[in-house]
Amino acid sequence: MSAESTTAINRSIVDLLDFIDWSGVECLNHNTAHSLPNAIKQGYREDEGLYLESDADEQLLIYLPFTQVVKLHSIVVKGPEEEGCLIGPKTVKLFSNREHMGFSNVNDFPPSDTAVLTPDNLKGKPVVLKFVKFQNVRSLTIFIEDNQSGSEVTKVDKIALFGTTVETTDMKGLKKIEDNH
Amino acid sequence: MVLEATLICIDNSEWMRNGDYAPSRFQAQTEAANLICGAKTQLNPENTVGVMTMAGKGVRVLVTPTSDLGKILACMHGLEIGGELNLAAGIQVAQLALKHRQNKKQQQRIIVFVGSPIKHEKKVLEMIGRKLKKNSVALDIVNFGEDDEGNTEKLEALLAAVNNNDSSHLVHVPPGPNALSDVLLSTPIFTGDGEGGSGFAAAAAAAAASGASGYEFGVDPNLDPELALALRVSMEEERARQEAAAKRAAEEAAKKEKQGEQQSSSQDVTMTDQDSVPASEADDKKKTTKHDEGLLQEAIAMSSTPSYPSGRDTNMSEVAEDDPELALALQLSMQDGTKDAPSHSDMSQLLADQAFVSSILASLPGVDPEDPSVKDVLTSMQNQSEKKDEDKASKEEEEK
Numbered sequence: 001m002s003a004e005s006t007t008a009i010n011r012s013i014v015d016l017l018d019f020i021d022w023s024g025v026e027c028l029n030h031n032t033a034h035s036l037p038n039a040i041k042q043g044y045r046e047d048e049g050l051y052l053e054s055d056a057d058e059q060l061l062i063y064l065p066f067t068q069v070v071k072l073h074s075i076v077v078k079g080p081e082e083e084g085c086l087i088g089p090k091t092v093k094l095f096s097n098r099e100h101m102g103f104s105n106v107n108d109f110p111p112s113d114t115a116v117l118t119p120d121n122l123k124g125k126p127v128v129l130k131f132v133k134f135q136n137v138r139s140l141t142i143f144i145e146d147n148q149s150g151s152e153v154t155k156v157d158k159i160a161l162f163g164t165t166v167e168t169t170d171m172k173g174l175k176k177i178e179d180n181h
Numbered sequence: 182m183v184l185e186a187t188l189i190c191i192d193n194s195e196w197m198r199n200g201d202y203a204p205s206r207f208q209a210q211t212e213a214a215n216l217i218c219g220a221k222t223q224l225n226p227e228n229t230v231g232v233m234t235m236a237g238k239g240v241r242v243l244v245t246p247t248s249d250l251g252k253i254l255a256c257m258h259g260l261e262i263g264g265e266l267n268l269a270a271g272i273q274v275a276q277l278a279l280k281h282r283q284n285k286k287q288q289q290r291i292i293v294f295v296g297s298p299i300k301h302e303k304k305v306l307e308m309i310g311r312k313l314k315k316n317s318v319a320l321d322i323v324n325f326g327e328d329d330e331g332n333t334e335k336l337e338a339l340l341a342a343v344n345n346n347d348s349s350h351l352v353h354v355p356p357g358p359n360a361l362s363d364v365l366l367s368t369p370i371f372t373g374d375g376e377g378g379s380g381f382a383a384a385a386a387a388a389a390a391s392g393a394s395g396y397e398f399g400v401d402p403n404l405d406p407e408l409a410l411a412l413r414v415s416m417e418e419e420r421a422r423q424e425a426a427a428k429r430a431a432e433e434a435a436k437k438e439k440q441g442e443q444q445s446s447s448q449d450v451t452m453t454d455q456d457s458v459p460a461s462e463a464d465d466k467k468k469t470t471k472h473d474e475g476l477l478q479e480a481i482a483m484s485s486t487p488s489y490p491s492g493r494d495t496n497m498s499e500v501a502e503d504d505p506e507l508a509l510a511l512q513l514s515m516q517d518g519t520k521d522a523p524s525h526s527d528m529s530q531l532l533a534d535q536a537f538v539s540s541i542l543a544s545l546p547g548v549d550p551e552d553p554s555v556k557d558v559l560t561s562m563q564n565q566s567e568k569k570d571e572d573k574a575s576k577e578e579e580e581k
Contacts, residue, residue, distance in 0.1 A: 029315040032346050055345070056315045100285050102316060 013073050016161040017042060021065040024139075028061040028103065029054050034155075036062060045158035051080060052156040058147050060089075060154060061103060065139040069166040072096070072134035075115070078158040079122035079148070087155050088122040090148050091115075095141040096134055106143050119148070126162065134163070182225045186246045186287040188275040189214050189294075191257075194236035194266045196297035196326060201356040206326055209361035210294050211257050213323070216362045217292060218253045220371050229287065231278060232256060235271030236264040236297075242274065246282050266297045272309055276318055289318040292370065295336065296326035303338045310342025317345070321370045325354040325361060509554070 017040065027036040034053035037044055044050050054060045072094075079088015093111035095101065112133045121127055140161070147154040191214060197207035218230045229246035230253055243256045272291060279289040291313070299306075313320055320343045322336050333353070340351040352368045354361055365371060 028317060056311045059315075102280060104280075 013162050013164055016066070016070055016072070016163050016165075019066045019068055019070055019165065021067045024063070024065040026063040026100075027052070029056055029059060031055045039156045039159045040064075045078075045160070048081070048157065052159075054144075054154045058144075058150075058152060058154045059103065060142075060144040060156070061101065061106070062142040062144075062159075063099070063101070063139065064142070064161075066137065070137050070163050071131065071166060072129055072137050072140065072161060072163040073131055074126040074128045074162045076124060076126045076158065076160040076162070077115075077117055077121060077156060078124050079117075080155045080157055081123075087147050087149060087151050087153060088117065088119075089144040089146075089154055089156060090117055091145040092117060093143040093145060094129070094134075095143065096137045097139055098141055099139060101141050101143075111143070117148075122148075124158075126160075136166070137163075184225055184227055184284075184287045185221065185290050186229045186231075186279055186282045186284070187217070187221050187290045187292060188231045188233060188246060188279055189217060189292045190271050190275055191232065191234050191260070192236060192266050192294045192296045193234045193260055193262050194264055194297045195262060196266075197262050199326065202325065202361055203358075206296050207260075207262055210296065210325075211260070212360070213362040213365050214294070215254060215257060216365070217370070218250060222248055222250055227284070227287075229282065229284070233271070233275060233278065234260065235268065235293075236266045237261060238264065240267055240270045240274045242278050245278060266295070266299065268293070268295065268299050269301045269305055269309055272313070272320070276313060276316065279318060280316075289316070290321065291318060292321040292323070294323045294325070295332065298327055298329065299332055299335050301335070303335050306335055306339040307342045310339045313343045314345050319343070319345070319348040321349060322351045323354060323361075323365065323370070324351065326356070 020040070025036060025040075030036060031053040032055075034051055036052055038047075038050035039045055039052035052060070075092075075094070077089060077092060092115045093106065094113045094115070095106075095109075096112045098109070113129045115121075115127045115129070117127065142159070144154055144156070191210060193207065197205065197210065199206045202209040214232065218232075221228045221230050227248065229248050230244075231242065231246035232244045232253055233240065233242040237260075243260075244253055247253065272293065275291045275293075276289075279291070282289070310320070320340070322340060324332065324336050336351055340349055343349045350369045352365065352370060354364045
């Protein structure tokens with residue numbers, strides 16, 4: 001039916017890196033020398049030496065707005081290989097469509113999904129999310145609550161988001177149609 | 182032009198009645214706060230500033246962050262002195278007020294005035310500092326009034342906990358004849374993080390500067406910022422060059438003693454001609470900063486660095502238009518440099534090559550190769566190159 005035809009039209013799951021709106025990206029409690037682009041940007045995230053690190057304590061709050069509405073399917077969080085992935089993140093809470101969250105209000109409302117990462121996940125195995133909760137995502141807030149070993153500092157090598165786009169107009173791509181007739 | 186939301190925390194405790202800052206601590210503080218408001222709003226029209234008190238009946242926010250300067254100044258008026266300073270609560274309320282700012286794109290900053298003893302423990306302050314850092318709030322602390330070590334220690338611990346990349350500052354203002362606001366003008370609180378000062382701060386600082394009519398280079402940075410900047414940059418370049426020249430002069434001093442007469446005679450030539458340089462040079466910057474010794478050192482620097490002559494040749498050749506003797510002197514000094522550094526042997530050989538030299542001279546504007554004085558130069562240069570070879574031979578012998 002129409003549902004089937006829409007799924008047929010639907011694109012396959014892609015890396016949502018291209019749909020991140022970089023002008024609005026924010027990261028709280030990160031060490032300025034090891035900042036968010038190290039974990040997300042193409043090229044940077046593949047580099048072992050470049051990682052995102054937390055500063056005052058082990059929590060991290062990352063806010064990623066998208067240029068268009070997306071559906072989020074799964075997420076890959078890679079931690080550093082050494083020390084048996086002990087300082088990679090453990091509990092990761094995801095909030096969709098909540099802007100400007102702070103550490104004080106992360107516990108005020110339930111997350112759209114929570115992922116407890118195992119060392120397998122930290123090596124690159126994707127975590128599949130509750131797709132139904134992420135059907136209409138304009139922005140994503142990733143709250144890294146603690147790490148594998150409970151140390152003072154959390155390190156993240158790479159964060160990759162996978163999903164599909166919804167057919168929304170990218171306002172930047174709009175071009176004026178020449179009216180010839 | 183950093184977009185910032187600032188919250189100023191005023192200490193209006195009983196200790197502010199003290200008159201060790203004229204006319205009273207409280208008034209000095211209010212003045213300083215007013216100045217800060219003005220400076221912040223001038224830096225960027227979208228900046229907002231808010232004011233709150235930390236003592237008195239309790240911690241109270243008087244004005245939420247706004248860009249309306251009138252509102253801010255008005256609320257500073259009816260403030261009353263009393264009570265005790267509650268630093269921890271004050272900072273936490275400030276953080277909350279900033280969290281609810283209207284424009285989320287603004288960076289958060291708290292400016293705290295501390296002029297009375299802090300009753301909290303160091304640990305409490307450190308925890309607060311860490312929380313501020315976690316939420317990327319910068320903190321500026323103005324410590325005045327209390328001289329006891331306890332306060333200073335606690336505030337330094339607080340700063341260490343908050344400081345992220347030098348965005349937070351702690352300023353101690355001891356009691357004295359200078360007004361609190363004047364002292365603050367020169368601190369990073371006004372000048373921002375390495376921005377080099379807004380026009381407001383620079384002008385105010387210049388006006389407040391002791392006595393002398395105080396604009397460097399005689400140019401008001403506000404009236405003509407580009408010229409002031411250009412002059413400042415050239416001044417710094419000149420200093421750097423002179424330092425390098427001084428170093429090389431010291432190195433060469435030992436070597437030069439070996440050279441003896443030749444060196445001194447050619448130096449005489451360079452010196453006498455350099456005396457005429459200031460007169461003939463139209464360049465303002467050099468006039469104001471150079472004196473003869475500086476010129477000499479510059480010539481020495483020029484002669485000993487290989488890349489230097491190529492960069493500076495164009496300048497000098499313009500000047501040499503007026504003064505063929507100067508051109509001669511320059512070439513001699515260049516050659517002297519080549520004596521000292523064996524690596525310049527190529528250059529000296531080139532210079533010895535008469536055809537090459539005469540072609541160079543021909544290209545120099547205002548120098549006529551047929552001129553008898555120029556011809557003398559060429560012959561003397563040849564003699565010098567011969568003598569130089571002798572020198573080299575003797576040097577090698579010495580080294581053996």
